[in-house]
Amino acid sequence: MNGLINPDRIRSIHPGSAPAGPVLYWMHREFRARNNWPLVHAREEALRRQAPLAVVFCLAPSFLGATLRQYDFLLTGLEETARLLRAARIPLIMRSGEPPEEIAQLCAQLRPALMVTDFDPLRIKRQWLDQFLERFPCPVHEVDGRNIVPAWIASDHREFMARTFRPRLHRHLPEFLDPFPQLDPHPFPWTASVASLDFPALRARFRVDERVAPVADVVPGETGAQATLDRFIDQRLADYHLRNDPNAGVNSGLSPYLHFGMISSQAIVLDLHRQGLRGDQVDGFVEELVVRRELADNFCLYTPDYDRVSGFPEWARATLNRHRRDPRAWVYSQDQFDGALTHDPLWNAAQRQLVTSGVIHGYLRMYWAKKILEWTEEPAEALRIAIYLNDRYALDGRESNGYAGIAWSIGGVHDRGWSERPVFGTIRFMNEAGCRRKFDVNRYIRTWTPGQVPLFPTPIA
Ligand SMILES: Cc1cc2nc3c(=O)[nH]c(=O)nc-3n(C[C@H](O)[C@H](O)[C@H](O)COP(=O)(O)OP(=O)(O)OC[C@H]3O[C@@H](n4cnc5c(N)ncnc54)[C@H](O)[C@@H]3O)c2cc1C
Numbered sequence: 001m002n003g004l005i006n007p008d009r010i011r012s013i014h015p016g017s018a019p020a021g022p023v024l025y026w027m028h029r030e031f032r033a034r035n036n037w038p039l040v041h042a043r044e045e046a047l048r049r050q051a052p053l054a055v056v057f058c059l060a061p062s063f064l065g066a067t068l069r070q071y072d073f074l075l076t077g078l079e080e081t082a083r084l085l086r087a088a089r090i091p092l093i094m095r096s097g098e099p100p101e102e103i104a105q106l107c108a109q110l111r112p113a114l115m116v117t118d119f120d121p122l123r124i125k126r127q128w129l130d131q132f133l134e135r136f137p138c139p140v141h142e143v144d145g146r147n148i149v150p151a152w153i154a155s156d157h158r159e160f161m162a163r164t165f166r167p168r169l170h171r172h173l174p175e176f177l178d179p180f181p182q183l184d185p186h187p188f189p190w191t192a193s194v195a196s197l198d199f200p201a202l203r204a205r206f207r208v209d210e211r212v213a214p215v216a217d218v219v220p221g222e223t224g225a226q227a228t229l230d231r232f233i234d235q236r237l238a239d240y241h242l243r244n245d246p247n248a249g250v251n252s253g254l255s256p257y258l259h260f261g262m263i264s265s266q267a268i269v270l271d272l273h274r275q276g277l278r279g280d281q282v283d284g285f286v287e288e289l290v291v292r293r294e295l296a297d298n299f300c301l302y303t304p305d306y307d308r309v310s311g312f313p314e315w316a317r318a319t320l321n322r323h324r325r326d327p328r329a330w331v332y333s334q335d336q337f338d339g340a341l342t343h344d345p346l347w348n349a350a351q352r353q354l355v356t357s358g359v360i361h362g363y364l365r366m367y368w369a370k371k372i373l374e375w376t377e378e379p380a381e382a383l384r385i386a387i388y389l390n391d392r393y394a395l396d397g398r399e400s401n402g403y404a405g406i407a408w409s410i411g412g413v414h415d416r417g418w419s420e421r422p423v424f425g426t427i428r429f430m431n432e433a434g435c436r437r438k439f440d441v442n443r444y445i446r447t448w449t450p451g452q453v454p455l456f457p458t459p460i461a
Contacts, residue, residue, distance in 0.1 A: 004181045005041050005143075009150050011119070014133050014140040021113040022052045022190070026103055028125065029118035030145040030261035031077055032222050033084035035180040038143035042116040043090075043186060045141075049113055052190040054091045056106060058099040059202070064124065064398040065391040067212035069358060072203075073395055077220035077262050079199050084222065089185045091194045096202065100131035107136045110192065118261075119144040121151065121301035121400060147294045148266045149176050151301045154294060158302035161414045165295045173290075179270060212393060215358040218256055225257035229268060233275070240281040243288075245439040246361035247447070252285070255359065256395035258293070265289050296404035299413060306403045307387055309380045309411065316412030319425030320379045326422045330375045334385050337372060346432055346441055347371050349448035351389070356448070358395035363438070369409035370430045374423050383410050 025042035033039065039055070046053035057078065063070075082092040095102040107115065117129065119142045133140065144150035149172040159165040219227070232252040242248040257263045268289060272282055305311040312320070332342055340348040340355070350364040360368055373382040386406045391397040407413035410427070417426035435441050 003044050005037055005044065006176055006178060008153055009037055009144055009176070010041055011142045011152065013129065013142045014137060016137070016139045018111070018113040018139060021111045022046070022054060023049065023114045023116065024107070024110065024112045025053070025055045026115060026117040027055050027057050028099065028128070029120045031074065031081055032262050032264065033081050033088065033183055034222055035264040035267040037145040038116050038118050039183070040181060041141065041143050045114050045116065046186065046188060050188055051113060052188045053186050054093050054190055055085055056093045056095070056103060058102045059094065059096040059206070060099050061097065065388060066398060067209040067392060069212045069214050070395060071206065071208050072214040073220045073256065074260055075199060075203060077222070077260060080221040080223060082197055088183045089189060091190050092197060093194055094197055096206070099128050100135060104132050104135035107138060112138060115140045117142055119146065119151065121297055123304065145264065146261065147297055148269065148290060149173060149294065151294070151297045155298055159295060159298050162291055162295055165298060166291050169291060169294060177266065177269065180267060215395060218358065218395060220262070222262050225254070225263035228253055228257060229263060229271065233277070237277070237281050237285060240284050243284070244363045246364050246444050247440055251362060255401070259396040259399050265293060293401060295414065296400040299404045299407070300400040306407065307383070309383060311407060312411030312413060315417055316427060319417065319427060320411070323423050323425045324378050328375060328377070328423060331377060332375050334388065337385055337389060342375065344371065344432070345445045345449065346435060349445045352448045354389065354393045358393060365405060366409050367430050367435060369406050373410045379410060386410065
């Protein structure tokens with residue numbers, strides 16, 4: 001490796017060479033200035049060409065059901081990232097509108113020598129890139145700044161389950177777990193004029209669904225992410241074996257930051273190593289942060305229909321199909337789920353946690369999704385409702401982890417068949433009694449049911 005970045009982390013998406021012009025980094029997944037491989041690569045290319053460098057970002061008018069909650073989190077965090085970039089003499093150029101058009105128009109003005117961009121396997125992001133290239137075919141490098149082992153290196157096919165993926169990933173980890181360089185000021189100044197960033201004006205102008213409010217106690221941005229990590233390491237990591245207990249409060253709470261790329265999983269692992277932290281708790285955490293998380297990107301990369309029943313494994317589709325017409329004891333509409341109006345106080349509490357705090361505890365997320373399967377007319381409807389609610393309310397929604405987690409719960413993805421039962425077929429079943437064996441269900445319900453009396457309507461005959 002001659003440069004600062006492992007070249008296998010970079011994919012040339014569109015060839016060509018432009019002799020002159022700036023280097024641009026189109027940031028749309030990794031919203032951070034620190035520890036960001038796409039930015040490192042863009043800066044290295046700019047240095048090699050003795051060219052100026054800018055980060056470009058386009059605020060899309062809608063994104064997979066995101067509401068004010070997620071837009072606010074993104075924009076507040078981005079304000080801090082813009083400051084960090086400015087200190088490194090890298091301007092952030094912002095646009096709003098349809099990203100492929102806006103970024104292509106910007107490129108037509110700036111005539112970049114190279115465009116560097118974030119890797120993201122989601123369909124909408126692949127479409128953005130294709131549509132951008134139709135409008136402005138220029139050299140484009142895509143860099144995986146999300147996964148420690150670039151998704152296309154970790155595996156060249158959809159992995160069956162964590163057991164098959166883990167050894168591949170671990171084999172490649174030493175190759176890619178290299179330290180990040182510091183972001184030094186860029187020596188080739190940006191001379192073209194850049195509109196000053198007026199975040200309050202942008203917020204005031206912007207029209208998104210405001211019915212889902214921002215979450216006050218999750219502080220957006222790179223500093224908030226680091227503080228959350230530091231608190232987790234100091235106060236919770238030692239008890240991480242209790243992570244399946246929603247009342248224990250030992251999980252990291254990092255998923256909103258990881259989702260928006262405000263912190264890098266690689267930087268987290270390097271931090272754990274630097275502090276000399278080892279043992280079962282660290283291994284357990286790294287299993288979630290690296291193996292499970294990167295497996296989710298593997299699923300979306302190699303499953304174009306990752307959010308549809310057709311993306312489930314064949315055995316799961318067959319078993320669900322056999323049980324499609326099974327009578328359901330309860331059937332709820334999307335609005336009833338949305339309003340936490342089911343007969344089950346535990347499910348309602350989980351839904352209220354999601355609506356109020358922007359996350360559901362990881363263990364209950366499985367229960368939450370599986371019950372949606374049990375209480376809807378058919379699996380495709382269950383999948384649609386679970387994705388709708390997760391993407392609408394969760395700070396960490398609209399990403400691979402969500403699509404993989406829901407597909408695991410409803411469609412057996414990365415799982416195997418269990419014993420046969422109504423509605424689920426051989427998809428793994430969960431019930432309240434199982435939850436009661438694991439944790440204090442009443443305590444969790446009390447936490448997320450302020451002043452409410454649980455309702456127990458009669459099942460459908
Ligand atoms: C139905 C369902 C929906 C889900 N939706 C999302 C989602 O929208 N966004 C999301 O980030 N995660 C999702 N998950 C995975 C997991 O529940 C969350 O990542 C976790 O609860 C986040 O809390 P934490 O950061 O405190 O986790 P911690 O226990 O502290 O774990 C640390 C990190 O590891 C990763 N991680 C943990 N568990 C998983 C997992 N099962 N799969 C992939 N990565 C994992 C996350 O990035 C997490 O932030 C979903 C799981 C299910 C079953």
